[in-house]
Amino acid sequence: MEMRFVWQHIYLVSVSCVFTTIFGLLLGIFAYISKPARSVILWLVDILQTIPVLALLGLIMIAFGATSTTVIIGIVLYSLLPIVRNTYIGLENIDPGIKEAAQGMGMTKLQRLFKVELPLSFPIVFTGIRIAIVTSIGTAVFGAVVGGGGLGSTINRAILIQDMPTLMQATLTLMAMAVFFDIVMGYIEKRLKTR
Amino acid sequence: MIVYENVSKKYNDVTVVDNLNLTINDGEFVVLIGPSGCGKTTTLKMINRLNKINEGNIYIDNQNILDVDAVELRRKIGYVIQQIGLFPNMTIEENISVVPRLLKWSKEKCKQRVHELLEMVNMPYEENAKKYPNELSGGQQQRIGVLRALAAEPPIILMDEPFGALDPITRDALQDEVKALHKKLHKTFIFVTHDMDEAVKLADRIVFMSKGKVLQAATPEEMLNKPEDPIIRNFMGKLSYSRYCNDLTCADVMKKRILTVLETKKTLESVELMKHKEIDSIIVVDHEDKFKGIVTIQNIREHGKAGETISRITESNVDTVSVSTNAKDAFDKLIETNVDYLVVLNPDKTAAGIITRTSMTKALASVVWGDAE
Numbered sequence: 107m108e109m110r111f112v113w114q115h116i117y118l119v120s121v122s123c124v125f126t127t128i129f130g131l132l133l134g135i136f137a138y139i140s141k142p143a144r145s146v147i148l149w150l151v152d153i154l155q156t157i158p159v160l161a162l163l164g165l166i167m168i169a170f171g172a173t174s175t176t177v178i179i180g181i182v183l184y185s186l187l188p189i190v191r192n193t194y195i196g197l198e199n200i201d202p203g204i205k206e207a208a209q210g211m212g213m214t215k216l217q218r219l220f221k222v223e224l225p226l227s228f229p230i231v232f233t234g235i236r237i238a239i240v241t242s243i244g245t246a247v248f249g250a251v252v253g254g255g256g257l258g259s260t261i262n263r264a265i266l267i268q269d270m271p272t273l274m275q276a277t278l279t280l281m282a283m284a285v286f287f288d289i290v291m292g293y294i295e296k297r298l299k300t301r
Numbered sequence: 302m303i304v305y306e307n308v309s310k311k312y313n314d315v316t317v318v319d320n321l322n323l324t325i326n327d328g329e330f331v332v333l334i335g336p337s338g339c340g341k342t343t344t345l346k347m348i349n350r351l352n353k354i355n356e357g358n359i360y361i362d363n364q365n366i367l368d369v370d371a372v373e374l375r376r377k378i379g380y381v382i383q384q385i386g387l388f389p390n391m392t393i394e395e396n397i398s399v400v401p402r403l404l405k406w407s408k409e410k411c412k413q414r415v416h417e418l419l420e421m422v423n424m425p426y427e428e429n430a431k432k433y434p435n436e437l438s439g440g441q442q443q444r445i446g447v448l449r450a451l452a453a454e455p456p457i458i459l460m461d462e463p464f465g466a467l468d469p470i471t472r473d474a475l476q477d478e479v480k481a482l483h484k485k486l487h488k489t490f491i492f493v494t495h496d497m498d499e500a501v502k503l504a505d506r507i508v509f510m511s512k513g514k515v516l517q518a519a520t521p522e523e524m525l526n527k528p529e530d531p532i533i534r535n536f537m538g539k540l541s542y543s544r545y546c547n548d549l550t551c552a553d554v555m556k557k558r559i560l561t562v563l564e565t566k567k568t569l570e571s572v573e574l575m576k577h578k579e580i581d582s583i584i585v586v587d588h589e590d591k592f593k594g595i596v597t598i599q600n601i602r603e604h605g606k607a608g609e610t611i612s613r614i615t616e617s618n619v620d621t622v623s624v625s626t627n628a629k630d631a632f633d634k635l636i637e638t639n640v641d642y643l644v645v646l647n648p649d650k651t652a653a654g655i656i657t658r659t660s661m662t663k664a665l666a667s668v669v670w671g672d673a674e
Binding site: 202203204206207208210211213214217221222225226 | 349351372373374375376377380382383384385386387388389390399400403449459
């Protein structure tokens, strides 16, 4: 197993997670603010999740070819759901008394969002990000099919030539990666929620 | 000065506030009270535009509040809510200085103000400023809620059932503190509650609302004495009598069912009557029902002869009081003179009732434990 593929995998996951977080937050906030947009956004991220990963990557490949861009876009779309949902739910479920106080104190909509509502919903948003990252480690494996590289390539090749030790190694590495991220982020999450 | 001018508010088709006219003077402590759903909270929240006005206008110092930006308006009006609503992600200091910071006060000025305010409620800065709201008790949290409303020195403070969720002892303490703050700061307080005790304790003026209308706006004293509507009387319940015992008259405490006899009655008849009713004295009246005096069984035994009219032995030199006499004076007289009872007379000198020691005990009991009737 070449280390190159491990780094490539991590690269795919981290780049796409930066983008999912950004888009997910924006969409979640938008769904919270705008009632008409809400149903559309929540419906859309739900639908995205129901498309099989391979089919989704195939569709994107038509536009972007067999590159890592295709894989990153695929992962981003596929892991939007937990972040959008958690952002929306987190914002929606803030104690109405706190929201009313913020409004009554004379905060503008944006001040309310950034000084009160987002900080308060952040632990829940963070849980969404954690789920997104951990699942995208798995999703990225499919990236090999559309030429994105990563550990998916290693596994593919190992299966083709029946190289069991490499297959084992790659799989264990993936698992270790997922567990590592999950534990670290779980720890941060716990710290966030105790306040 | 806050002026409501023909203000109405509807939710869908339900009228919550109905053509309301009300003027609140500077420095006044006004309590809005009424049964739930009477529109008192809506009335309050229209001032800082958390609730929209459907019809009519509200003026603060002659300026229509609709002409002011809602955000700007709210920063000039203090606001305390029942759910307390402190921001859990901010320290006590940050919570108190929310509005000053929105108004871009300097850091030193903010800090100094927080110092000042915490001192005012005896919560030392060093101990409390850096804590988070969840480290304080409910009562202390609401103290901070009040301070947060006061922080930017707004001339008007709105309070929406601020102590509703607190235990009675804490509530009592906070009421005292708010009353003291009002005395000290001379700001206009508008306070919503459904607790008449609280209203009486705090208000300069109570505004009683029902179904979106003002039924009565009066000082607590006036409202307790002369509630203008049966709804108000019901709402106050026992409060109206018990609290203002100084205003009780003899008419309120006397025993009304009394036994009278005409002065032309014969002695034996009277004795029979007294025996029958198990009393030992009887009130004597003349043909026009006017009070003449009393006759006791002893009088009859000592001086009376069978077949005589009782007018001869009637003791006319007895203590009487008028129906409008203050009950307290009557009680004093009863104790001083050491008689069994006082006769209460109507203005036209007819007997209205008697006050006995039992009536005194009953009246006192109603003050202490509330009116049993």
